[in-house]
Amino acid sequence: MLNPSDSSTEPATDPASRGEVRRSGSASEPSAEPLRIMAFSLDDEWYGLEIHHIRGIERDREITPVPQSPSWLAGVFNLHGLILPAIDPRPLLRGSAPGWSPDGVMIIFQFDGHQAALLADGADEIYELSTASLEPQLPTVEPRTARLIRGSVRVRDRLIGVVDLEAMVDLLLKG
C-alpha cells in the first residue's frame, strides 16, 4: 500500500500515478504554513485531501454493499483485517448520484480516530502550497457542498477544491 505521507521531501514513487511533489502558489513565503494536498478526480472535477490524513491508496478491493445505507456509503471492505467503510464522495461533494467505478482508486484516510476510504476516479500529484493560496468558495456553490470544502486552489489549469475532512466526517457521523 502506498503511503503518501512518506513523500514529504522526495517525490513519491506512485501515488496512483506519478505522485510527484510540486510546489506551487506562494509556498516559498516563510511565514505561510504549507498546505500539502493530494489531488484526486471525480469525473471532470478535482479535489484535494491534505496528505497528513492519508494512509495510503488501494485498488481492487471487494466492496460489500450494506442495505439501506445512505447514498455516500458504497459499502465496507476488509483492509488487512480492518473493516473500513468505503465512501463515494459524489453525493457529498457534487450533489450527484454515486458512480464509483472499480477501476478507480480508494484513498485511505484517517481523521479523529475514524478510518475510511474515499472512492475517486484517480489520484494525482501531491502539491505543496501555501495556505494563503487557498481561495474562498464562490458564493454560488451550494451551501451543503460548500461547507465540505475549505477553499479552492489553482494549480496550473486546475481548480482544486480542498476537502474539509473534519466537516465531512462530522456530516457522515450525523447523517
Added chain:
Amino acid sequence: MLGWWGEMVATERAALPPSVRLLIVRCGRYRLAFPSDEVRGLVSAGEVVPVEVGSFEGVLWREGGLIPATSLAPVLGLGGVKGIGGGHGVLARTDVGLVCLLVDEALDLVEVAREQIRDLPPLVVRVMRLEGLTSVADVEGLVLVAVPALLLGAKRAAELIAAAERVATGASTAPPGWLQ
C-alpha cells in the same frame, strides 16, 4: 456449497458460544448470514402458495398451520423485487411465530468462530440492524451478519402472522385441499 436441505436442527442458545453456525443467503446484491439458532429451517420457494391478499407473497403449510411468506428484498431496500419465483425461503424465528423470508438463494451453512464476527465501523453502525460482518470461504467479500427477526421488525412480523391467521380462517371455508 449447500450440503443440506429441509429442517435445520436448532442449536441450544448458550452464552457466548465459541463458534456460531451461519446460514449464508443472497438477496439481490446483498449477502447475509443468519445465525442458525434464529432459523427453524429452509424451504424451496416453490412450496409457498401465492396469496392475493395483504402485503405478503404467500403462505406455507407447516406443522398444522400457515406460515406467512414475504420477500426479504423490500426489507433491504431493494425495490421492484417482489414475487415468489425461484429461490429459497428461510423460516425465521420471531417472537410471534415463524415467518418465511424469501431470498434469491441459500449459499452455504458454515461455522465460524465468534471472534471472526467483527463489529461494523462507526460510520456504518446506524444504517440498519446488523450484528456484524464476517468473511466466509468460497463467498467473495464480506458477509453481513443479521438476526432475521430484527431485520424484519416485531411490528411487521406481527402483521404477517395476523395476516396468515386471516388466510387460515378463510381457508377453513374453502374447498378441501386448495392450499396443499
